[in-house]
Amino acid sequence: xxxxxxxxxxxxxxxxxxxxxxxxxxxxxxxxxxxxxxxxxxxxxxxxxxxxxxxxxxxxxxxxxxxxxxxxxxxxxxxxxxxxxxxxxxxxxxxxxxxxxxxxxxxxxxxxxxxxxxxxxxxxxxxxxxxxxxxxxxxxxxxxxxxxxxxxxxxxxxxxxxxxxxxxxxxxxxxxxxxxxxxxxx
Amino acid sequence: xxxxxxxxxxxxxxxxxxxxxxxxxxxxxxxxxxxxxxxxxxxxxxxxxxxxxxxxxxxxxxxxxxxxxxxxxxxxxxxxxxxxxxxxxxxxxxxxxxxxxxxxxxxxxxxxxxxxxxxxxxxxxxxxxxxxxxxx
Numbered sequence: 001x002x003x004x005x006x007x008x009x010x011x012x013x014x015x016x017x018x019x020x021x022x023x024x025x026x027x028x029x030x031x032x033x034x035x036x037x038x039x040x041x042x043x044x045x046x047x048x049x050x051x052x053x054x055x056x057x058x059x060x061x062x063x064x065x066x067x068x069x070x071x072x073x074x075x076x077x078x079x080x081x082x083x084x085x086x087x088x089x090x091x092x093x094x095x096x097x098x099x100x101x102x103x104x105x106x107x108x109x110x111x112x113x114x115x116x117x118x119x120x121x122x123x124x125x126x127x128x129x130x131x132x133x134x135x136x137x138x139x140x141x142x143x144x145x146x147x148x149x150x151x152x153x154x155x156x157x158x159x160x161x162x163x164x165x166x167x168x169x170x171x172x173x174x175x176x177x178x179x180x181x182x183x184x185x186x
Numbered sequence: 187x188x189x190x191x192x193x194x195x196x197x198x199x200x201x202x203x204x205x206x207x208x209x210x211x212x213x214x215x216x217x218x219x220x221x222x223x224x225x226x227x228x229x230x231x232x233x234x235x236x237x238x239x240x241x242x243x244x245x246x247x248x249x250x251x252x253x254x255x256x257x258x259x260x261x262x263x264x265x266x267x268x269x270x271x272x273x274x275x276x277x278x279x280x281x282x283x284x285x286x287x288x289x290x291x292x293x294x295x296x297x298x299x300x301x302x303x304x305x306x307x308x309x310x311x312x313x314x315x316x317x318x319x320x321x322x
Contacts, residue, residue, distance in 0.1 A: 006205075010227030013206030017228065018235025020199055022243060025256050027191050032236075034286040038310040052314035065189040069196020070286060071293035076197070077204035078294025087207060093216040108204070109211040109282060109291070114298050127280050132288075132302030134277025136309025139285060141270025141320065143261060146284040149271075150229060153261050155236030160263040164271040171275015176218035180279060 004081045007088075020147075021155050030062060033148030035139035037067045078108065100184045123186040142167070200290040209290050211282025218279055264322040270313075277306075 024030040041064070042048070043057035086105055089097075094105070104112040118124030139145040142164045144153060150168065153161020203209050206228055217225035242248065243256055250256060278284055281302045283291060288306065291299040313320075 007207050008202075008205040010206070010224050011231060013202055013208070014228035014231030015235045016202050017199075017206070017208075018232035018239070020195070021236035022239035023195055024192075025243065025258070026248070026250055027195060028252075029250050029254055029256055030192070031258055034284070034289075035310075037289075038285060038307050039314070041307050042311045042314060046311055048311070048314070050314045050317070052317050053311075062189045062192040066192045066196035066199070067289050069193040069198075070200035070203070070289040072193075073197035073200025073202075074204055074209075074290030074293025075200075075295070076293075077201040078290070082294075087210060087212055089212055089216060090222045093212070093219060093221040096219055096221065097212065097215055105212070107296075108207065108209060108294065109296065114211070114296070116298055119301065128298070128301045129305045131277045131280030132305025133309040133312075134273050135281060135283070135285060135288075135302065136306030136311075137313045138270045138272070138274030138277055138309070139306075140310045140313045141266040142274055143264065143266060143270070145274065145286070146229075146278075147286055149261070149267075151232050151236055154233045155240050156258055156260075157237070158261040160261040160267050163263065164267040167268050167271025168275040168278060171272040171277075172214075172218045172279040173275075174272075175276045175279035176215065179276070183280070 005083055007083055017151065018155070021152055028062065031148070032152040033063075033144055034067065034070075035136075035145035035148060036060065037063050038136050039140060040064055100181065121186070123183055126183050126186070138171075199286070200293060203287055203290045204294055209283060209287035209294075214279065214282040266320070266322055269321070 021032050024032050040057045040060050043053040043055060087108065102110045102113065104110055114128065119128065142149065144161070144164065146168065149161040149164040154165060207213050208225060208228055213225055216222040248256065283302065285306065288299055288303045292303065
């Protein structure tokens with residue numbers, strides 16, 4: 001049972017994630033990617049005249065079912081088989097995050113920053129609402145996310161995916177090193 | 187249900203994401219601060235395995251389980267790869283999540299993550315409306 005509750009090392013988890021690429025191709029000629037689900041949800045749920053959402057989203061419903069599966073998989077792994085121990089971070093990371101004002105290290109995310117009360121604070125709104133908006137707008141504008149570009153695209157030797165992945169990283173570094181310290185102090 | 191297999195594969199993927207801890211805001215911070223090899227090891231080995239799998243599929247012209255020829259659409263370069271990519275990067279470091287992890291985190295018992303997910307859906311919607319006015 002231990003292996004099911006303990007976190008997995010990178011050399012187990014990474015190759016398993018990579019196997020998603022051939023698995024989805026063999027199972028139905030599907031390209032691995034998650035951010036498109038956000039577009040399908042818009043097309044299915046929000047009435048609009050925008051051409052971008054006028055397509056047969058039902059033909060892509062496998063992607064939504066896949067996302068539903070991820071919620072269930074998350075429930076099994078993160079709730080039913082929850083790791084009883086706190087996450088094992090490097091000492092230097094804890095030190096850096098202490099400086100940012102993080103106090104609660106008990107779960108997978110800092111629950112003192114990501115909770116419903118924090119939605120009443122400027123910091124909480126920026127991190128959760130603006131951050132979420134950037135994910136949705138940015139991934140669609142970029143044509144994919146970490147799975148579609150960084151894993152699927154790079155596996156398929158796509159130059160646009162390499163450019164996009166470098167930009168994902170550049171954006172993340174810019175936020176972490178230069179902007180996040182200010183947001184966390186709000 | 188013809189899509190049932192994708193539910194199972196999704197479950198497997200959600201499970202792996204949680205056990206790999208790649209959905210953790212802490213781990214994403216650790217990655218962007220270069221304080222641990224964990225995330226780099228995961229992304230790097232995932233790409234290697236994906237790449238080798240595709241080479242094998244192409245070399246031996248392996249077909250899908252139902253016998254179809256495997257086709258992968260190429261990605262086309264647009265300015266969005268850069269501008270949108272940078273924007274997503276900012277959001278990735280703020281929320282500590284990309285689209286996949288949002289779903290897995292909600293499932294793991296964190297209903298608060300519905301907020302960034304809803305916001306991401308709105309972000310995609312706004313992109314769809316503005317698409318023709320943006321540089322591509």
